[in-house]
Amino acid sequence: MMKRVFSARAILAGSLSLAALAASAPAAAQDVQTSPSSEADSNEIVVTALRRNTRLQDTPAAITAFDAKAIESAGIQRPADFVALTSNVQLVETQNVGNAFVIIRGITQNRNSEPSVAVVVDGVQQVNAAEFNQELFDIEQIEILKGPQGGLYGRNAIGGAIVITTKAPTDTLEGRIMAGIDNGFGYTVRAGLSGPLSDTLKFRVSGSWRDTNGYIRNTYLGEDADPVKDLSLRAKLLWQPTDALSVDLRGFYSKLKTQAFYYNIVSDVNDTHLPVRVNNAGIDNRTIYNASAKIDYQADWGSIRSVTSYDKVTEILTGDAFDFLPIKESLFYFLLGTDLNQSQYLNVKAVSEDLRISSPDKQKLQWSIGTYLIHTDRYISTGNLVDTGAGVFPVYRTPSTNPLNPQATFLADSQKNFAWAVYGGLGYEFSDALRIDSSLRYDHDHRRNTTLTPPAFIPVVTGFPAGTSGEVRGESFSAWQPKVTVTWKPEKNLTVYGGYSRGFRSGGFNQTGVGAVAAGTGVVGVGDVYKAETADTFELGFKSTLLHNLMTFNASAYTTQSKNGYFFVFLAANSTQNLGNVAKTRLRGFELESTLHPARGLDLNAALGLTYSKIKSFPDPTVIGNEAPFISRYTFNLGGQYESRLGDSDMKGRLRIDYRRIGRTWFDVPNSTSRDPVDLVDARASVEQGKWTLTAFAENLFNKKYNAEFSPGGFVFKARPRVYGLEGTIKF
Template sequence: MHSTVIRRPGATPAHALSFFSLAAALAFPSAALAQDAGDAIAAEPAPPSPSAAGTGAQDSGEIFVTARRRSETVQDVPIAVSVVGGEHIDSTGSFNVGRLQQLTPTLQFYSSNPRNTAVNIRGIGVPFGLTNDGIEQGVGIYVDDVYNSRVASATFDFLDVDRIEVLRGPQGTLYGKNTTAGAINITTRQPTFDFEGRAEVSVGNLGFRQAKAAISGPLSETLAARFAVSSTHRNGTIRNVVTERDINEQDNLGLRGQLLWQPSDALSVTLAGDYSEQDPECCGTVYVRVGKTQRPLNRQYEALAAAQGYVTPSRNGYDRLTDLDASLNAGNKIGGASLKAELDTGLGKLTSITAWRFWDWKPENDRDFTGLPITTLSQNPSQQDQWTQELRLSGGGDSLDYVLGAFWFEQKVRTQGTQKQGPAASAWLINPSNPLSQDPSVLDGLTAENDIRLDNTSAALFGQVSFRPAPGVTLRPGVRLNYDRKDGSYDSVVTNGDGQLVTFASTDPRIVAQRGVLAPQQFTVDYEDWNFSYDFTASYEPTRDLLFYATYAKSFKSGGVNLNGVPSDSSGAPILAAATVKPESVDHFEAGVKAQFADRKATLNLAAFRTEIANYQALVTNGSLGVLRGYLANADKVRTQGIEADFSFRPSKRFNLYVNGAYTDAKYRRFTDAPCPPELSGGTTVGAGQTPGAPDVPGALSPANCDISGQRLPGVSKWGLSYGAEGNVPAGVLGLDGAFFLGVDGSYRSRFSSNPSPSIYTWIDGYALTNLRGGFRADNGLELYGWVRNAFGTDYYEQLQVPSGNTGLIVGNPGDPRTYGVTLRHAF
């Protein structure tokens, strides 16, 4: 439901200027973001926000977006953008980014836990695998203009969302933090001067319970407030036979409050605060398969498990059984506050956004992925604070618009890691030919304690001009000057069960065996760089319902520092050349057409793109358990290209449908020194004049690295599809006028690789998911409907993982089974 915001008389312009001056003085000393701006200020009547994939709740009206920081219809924006309205988010149960990917086929989401989460667009964004705090996201996540630097925010429930815009392609001259792959722009419902509210309760199988509520209204003639709350709980989808508990549950709570002060037509100030927390028993995996590696046969999974009499509870991952014996936890808290002020100066609109955000992460994992006490403790709690300041000034006339702006960002991350080995570690991790492998005390109690620190500063100046030299023709050049500085440190201290320090100086055979599992390391690293980027878009609108556009962007992704440890030389000294990672250099080409026809009842948008990335930041993992959790390197060149189509048809208020499709061809163009897949790992590394052995052959010689040029990027399907339809018939129930409705939403994605270097063991087969919903929607805002998600009970894996050690074990995260329930909603 959308309510009209009515401006109230209030302070004089002098008072308004005084307040803004005070707000600016209290803000951070640097300046921020600038983009195109429209004539309207934020407190104008909110336009309707139907979805590009409609539900029938909104069956007429334009789809408005603020992708370019101005209110305009999606058909007028020369950008490939998908729009999902709040009504559709609620109706389809897409309450976080993970579920949003089912509606937007060019979006990829992978998560083994909130910290180790990747959000990519068109196959690029962040490296697939373990997260490294020292690198940037390629996909920016923004909530009400505020950048969220930690991708863990993508795992939380959407809270009182009005719409979500998924922008595809580089957005460096549009958004405060440079993003090379795209942006997810989330806009929440704003305070209103008319009283309104909404409430929603859902219950379902697996103990699913979800409640959401929001209320908004005036506190005075110039002050309005809005408050929203959301709570979600669901039992776990995997049974742990050790603890006899269900794990990978959902346990989420979110709160958001906003105050809008509007003393005059010229000034609008919004103070917002939010807090969200998760406290599930999560995140575990299931056994998927075992593949042969080049490790000696007696050091591969089957032999090691047999030697200890270990049998996994099931060899069918879809039985959803595990026996993880270490504690699991995914405690996650995120929140912050922002102050947004908009002032019409007469020369242009001045916008200031000051924000602070925090993230606290308290995990526990079972890093051996088995029921054996090999790794009994693995945790990397982390605390992050970020501060951002944005300023933008925009103005112009009929033939020329301009924008000037700046962005400032500062981040502090502190991580404390602990890994401890158990009594089964010696037999599992030490070569059976070594007598020490028979002594559990050698590795029992071996502990690594890590202290990881990052201080990250970024600032940017940029501008954009929209010039219209002829009717229907618009030229939009944009530039960005960016500065980045990262200072990091990594300190890992290892002690054995006797309390002795494990060092590289010791020749004691027990110490030598211990540091082969957990090695100490200490280093500091700093990175500093300037980057200049630009883009140019030309568009032509021959008629009101037809738009052609073409874009070239020369962009970059900031360089980074490795903060998960780096390789060591033969003496144990860190190889500092691997401590920094070069920035990515991006060349992006895109062309598209946006069209409406059949009296604007049908919409068809097409886009073709090609993105080439030099010095692509790729994840490399070490083959020895626990020595390194992963580090980054630069692949020579990566390319992603493809075609996207979005079609929707609303022939009447009684029926609508949508189909969105994407073909994405994402490859390593040149990566000659990539980490090898498991089938080519684990054996003795080849020496001079030697030839690597064949894959899958135990005891064969292994290459030091592999050439994967021409192979697919991980995590991206060649073909993606989302579709849906809804029909309704008018009816009356218990004196309420309204309509019965029935809807379907489906998605399909073809097979994809689930390992940084494609492996024969980690391809995930393509799968299709179908969601159904149906019920009664009353004209007064009351709605009751039932829903079934994954209606056909499709078995699929969201992600496969290769545990370190080259034993051949493959584990995975199965997707949700069939779920069903009922929802009661009322908006007034």
């Protein structure tokens, strides 16, 4: 009872802090959704997340945007960095680098599931959730659009959209180099070069290399459990033969090597006392390839854009298995005289095409039509091996025949999926004060799954039907996704908006026979096929600029009904990882955000995001009324940045501090455990002169110990402890 009172008081205190911020002394222009900047008026940030160019503060949607200056001052280098600065958004990093779950306003994600958010990089939508968690370098702008955006971005935009724009090629030769060290011991090097090749052709190349021993100690092996070696490269060519035509060619490559599966087993997610003690360090190697061509044609009547993309993601991971203890201390060794380790392999290839025709932005009636096609070829295998103490060896498409690491279980599936969509939008500006926008999209996703598990490894559970090697299953998932927004500007510095939107993400396949095994072992909500999810949202909000453009105060409130939301289940009876559906969940919440500039060089910001979730329909009546999995009750952000010249020189100093509180978080349908609120502080101090900058930084400054995830069965994954170091940048 006391904990509930404390949560309510924390939320009330956050609301009062924001109200006090809004009523305080004059402040400098600063949009609530950006990090502080003492020189640029962030109200002039232009965003594209609504598929048209609009000023951020005039955009009728809850959008968080970080421009290039904010990205640099906040030290945004990975998705976790900008998520930590955004209200009502969380990123759960767990198990392996490809499993990083984005939660926006209670729309969640889990293992093997479709993403909860559409991620678009330079106009190309990422096709696989396993590639989201990557290094961010040479970035011009990041936009996080909250709420279902199916009418704009199609499937997987059920929670929102994240639009990332990398820096464009330049008309003059320029470059930069950044080098840093941290307490890993680790180092990072990033570099970029851009310029013209001719009057019509420009280029940009950039890269990132990160190498660290890690930060989380494995006391059994006497080494860190989370070392990282990451090489990422990007190249762009921009050809503009005429003012009307441009062709943008983009290539991206990323090779990451780290480790996975360093779990602990506990009953309470708040229990952090156990060290990592796996006897198999294992590997987690992921490779990403992407090539795309974006063609833009502009005419007096409108524009045509074509985006063609090829993606390939592979990830192989090995490591310890339950119960993640040295061989002779493990439960399986006690019961069976042997221990287990594991290997998982993912290979996804996709080709996509998005063709869009739209009217000019600057006219009262605006329209757009388009079509989207994507073909995906996916293979996944997972299995346990007997741990003989000789290490764990990777297993790809066929079971291991290595006598040092005999295969105990093995499951494999391939999918050939084809999805298509048609969409259109219509907007009309009735006056300077009133505008209505609408869009409608139809998505159809056909999935064809082939069971590739060899007959000898097909799980057999007495009394239940077994799967069949070579079995082919097919399912189609489709949905209409409408979106309507009304925008009213009663005066220049106030935007009021409201509307309705629907989001959709496809269903898919669990292993054959899972439904019967789940029912026979008392697990409900899980079948051979998991259903597609839809989310219907009503939202109302406003954006205001106050005190002669010295301050902003924004608010939004929403209610969402999610049908067939995902949740994760591990079935020990046939050693399968599965997704189930929560038939109906109600989500309600709001965001309050404000920034101000009380003195020259000083910027302050605050944001509170709250989400109430309630399971409304589920086969097990005892969980109705519970919180939905992976949802935090609230997020609360406070931040400040001060920048000033140092003495009479042209040298500048900058100090930045960001505080974030993540409210109580639930992780499973039964609400068997919940994590207490987590308080985190990041700090950065910089000295800048001319073309060089030196920065000292600390993430998780006070070394807060907490578990990033709790998975059914008591699996907990440690969050990263304090990381600190130095970075230096030279521009030329």
